[in-house]
Amino acid sequence: MTKVKTSTEYVADSGAHCPVCGSENLEGQALEITRDGASHDIMCLACGSSWVDIYTVIGGTDHLSRYDYLSINGEGGPEQDS
Numbered sequence: 001m002t003k004v005k006t007s008t009e010y011v012a013d014s015g016a017h018c019p020v021c022g023s024e025n026l027e028g029q030a031l032e033i034t035r036d037g038a039s040h041d042i043m044c045l046a047c048g049s050s051w052v053d054i055y056t057v058i059g060g061t062d063h064l065s066r067y068d069y070l071s072i073n074g075e076g077g078p079e080q081d082s
């Protein structure tokens, strides 16, 4: 099993490393501005995982607040309860 960082661990690290493999070899896609802040698609060039950084505006400044998985190791994300 792959140990994947929790959102809290990822944010504490400022999103500087892949939450799946820990690589710094990340590539950001286009930043998308949303009603509440912004979202930023990130892909890990080392393991092929991808996720979305979610930024929330706090006191007029965008802060990385959490991330959502898109895929892990290029295959689907974890099971989602919906």
Ligand SMILES: [Zn+2]
Pocket: 018, 019, 020, 021, 022, 023, 044, 045, 046, 047, 048, 049
């Ligand atoms: Zn990775």
